[in-house]
Amino acid sequence: MEKELWSSRGAFIMAAVGSAVGLGNLWRFPYVVYENGGGAFLIPWVVALVTAGIPLLMLEFALGHMMRAGAPKSFHNIARSSWVGWGCLLNGFVIVSYYAVVMGWVFVYLYYSIGVQWGDRAEEFFFKDFLGLSSGPGELGGMRWPVLLGLVLTWISIFLIIFKGVRVVGKVVAVTVPLPALLILLFVARGMTLDGALEGLKFYLKPDFSKLLDPKVWLAAYAQVFFSLSLAFGIMVAYASYLHERSDVVGSAIITAALDAGISFVAGFAVFSVLGYLAFQKGVGVPEVVAGGPSLAFVTYPTAIKLLPFGASFFGLCFFLMLLTLGIDSAFSLVEAFVAGVKDVWNISRTKATLISCLLPMIGGLIFCTKGGLYWLDIVDHFITNFGLTFFGAVECLVVALFGRRILKEHMNRVSKIKVGKWWDFCIGVLTPLILVISIVMNLIERIRKPYEGYPGWALALGGWGVVALVIIAALILGYLSRRRFERLNSGPVS
Numbered sequence: 001m002e003k004e005l006w007s008s009r010g011a012f013i014m015a016a017v018g019s020a021v022g023l024g025n026l027w028r029f030p031y032v033v034y035e036n037g038g039g040a041f042l043i044p045w046v047v048a049l050v051t052a053g054i055p056l057l058m059l060e061f062a063l064g065h066m067m068r069a070g071a072p073k074s075f076h077n078i079a080r081s082s083w084v085g086w087g088c089l090l091n092g093f094v095i096v097s098y099y100a101v102v103m104g105w106v107f108v109y110l111y112y113s114i115g116v117q118w119g120d121r122a123e124e125f126f127f128k129d130f131l132g133l134s135s136g137p138g139e140l141g142g143m144r145w146p147v148l149l150g151l152v153l154t155w156i157s158i159f160l161i162i163f164k165g166v167r168v169v170g171k172v173v174a175v176t177v178p179l180p181a182l183l184i185l186l187f188v189a190r191g192m193t194l195d196g197a198l199e200g201l202k203f204y205l206k207p208d209f210s211k212l213l214d215p216k217v218w219l220a221a222y223a224q225v226f227f228s229l230s231l232a233f234g235i236m237v238a239y240a241s242y243l244h245e246r247s248d249v250v251g252s253a254i255i256t257a258a259l260d261a262g263i264s265f266v267a268g269f270a271v272f273s274v275l276g277y278l279a280f281q282k283g284v285g286v287p288e289v290v291a292g293g294p295s296l297a298f299v300t301y302p303t304a305i306k307l308l309p310f311g312a313s314f315f316g317l318c319f320f321l322m323l324l325t326l327g328i329d330s331a332f333s334l335v336e337a338f339v340a341g342v343k344d345v346w347n348i349s350r351t352k353a354t355l356i357s358c359l360l361p362m363i364g365g366l367i368f369c370t371k372g373g374l375y376w377l378d379i380v381d382h383f384i385t386n387f388g389l390t391f392f393g394a395v396e397c398l399v400v401a402l403f404g405r406r407i408l409k410e411h412m413n414r415v416s417k418i419k420v421g422k423w424w425d426f427c428i429g430v431l432t433p434l435i436l437v438i439s440i441v442m443n444l445i446e447r448i449r450k451p452y453e454g455y456p457g458w459a460l461a462l463g464g465w466g467v468v469a470l471v472i473i474a475a476l477i478l479g480y481l482s483r484r485r486f487e488r489l490n491s492g493p494v495s
């Protein structure tokens with residue numbers, strides 16, 4: 001069968017940028033900057049980009065491009081360790097199961113934007129009216145039907161975008177990448193012309209250099225880069241496998257990282273100028289309104305939009321359209337990576353593989369559609385990003401550094417204009433795994449000292465440790481099964 005390919009290198013880069021640029025650029029990056037020393041944080045962040053983000057992106061691009069396969073098969077070919085590929089994909093599976101729920105909220109909020117239906121009580125509207133939030137993770141309290149509707153709409157969109165293959169994906173990202181970037185610029189322009197904007201920006205970028213002495217700040221920079229570039233999810237491996245045989249992967253990695261970083265930085269202006277305005281309107285200090293994550297997107301920003309002097313409905317619609325187009329290409333990139341992984345091992349049709357890869361995380365996501373769903377989302381997110389992602393990130397680096405560093409580097413340098421040298425070996429073989437391991441250990445110590453957010457132990461055992469353990473066990477099982485198949489295929493007649 002003919003291997004499917006991107007229509008151009010530009011389409012590939014767009015898709016990679018689409019995966020990298022997501023909700024995190026808007027609701028995570030600016031908040032992380034604010035919390036970790038403002039402008040001073042840009043130093044560890046750039047260091048993390050150059051020493052971990054770009055080298056890892058090169059690794060994943062080169063691996064997928066060289067092996068022309070999804071993550072499990074690529075890791076099998078380079079180091080007989082397809083379980084690493086599966087672990088990456090399964091982590092992403094867990095993340096996409098709740099990321100899609102958030103996308104579902106966005107779908108519903110597009111509708112609520114018409115007439116700014118949250119009024120001047122966005123907080124109550126979101127937590128009480130919309131989510132119907134229960135008293136804790138122990139009380140699921142039944143389904144929230146509007147959330148479920150949003151979730152189903154999200155999964156239908158994802159299915160329709162990817163089931164035909166990467167050619168359609170290439171067309172979709174030609175819209176879902178530039179559009180949110182333009183909308184961010186719209187919000188920067190609107191935000192900067194509001195009262196209090198400059199005061200808000202001070203809190204985004206005023207540097208506190210003393211923070212640079214705190215190792216936690218450096219770890220936060222690496223975590224942000226990892227999450228934002230969608231590294232260690234097998235996504236970039238799968239996307240690069242659809243490239244033409246000769247394609248400059250080093251250049252593509254640099255461009256992708258630069259675009260993602262640039263969009264993060266600019267998004268901070270859209271966020272903090274509007275936060276400054278909100279503080280000004282309320283007559284409070286900026287720190288009192290600062291938020292990240294869902295609170296920023298569904299409470300704080302909507303509150304500010306309602307206070308705009310004109311066009312609140314319009315800006316509300318633009319805001320949620322921006323979130324939708326920011327997030328959807330991150331979500332479907334992971335599903336695509338999973339489909340690629342499954343198809344390499346089992347001989348099933350693309351449509352069937354896509355259907356399974358959409359239905360499973362959708363069913364898993366049902367728990368987040370209940371009234372207690374937000375608690376579970378919070379728990380699962382914390383553990384999978386702090387333990388699952390970092391664990392497989394470290395393993396990915398070590399496995400490649402130990403078994404495949406040389407051939408991968410040869411391949412990279414053969415197809416790319418910029419050649420990589422010893423610094424790359426050091427970054428992926430020593431520095432990045434070391435930082436990830438330190439981060440895991442520090443997080444472990446913190447979790448042993450006090451339970452996350454004071455949730456009950458059983459809930460953390462189930463949604464936190466349990467989910468991480470399940471991912472690792474399932475990765476080992478799938479790795480074992482697929483390894484046997486790969487070995488049988490290789491020893492069979494050459495087709």
Ligand code: TRP
Binds near residue numbers: 019024
């Ligand atoms: N890069 C995305 C962002 O910044 C987040 C992300 C990373 C993600 N890996 C993912 C989203 C896998 C969905 C699935 O928002």
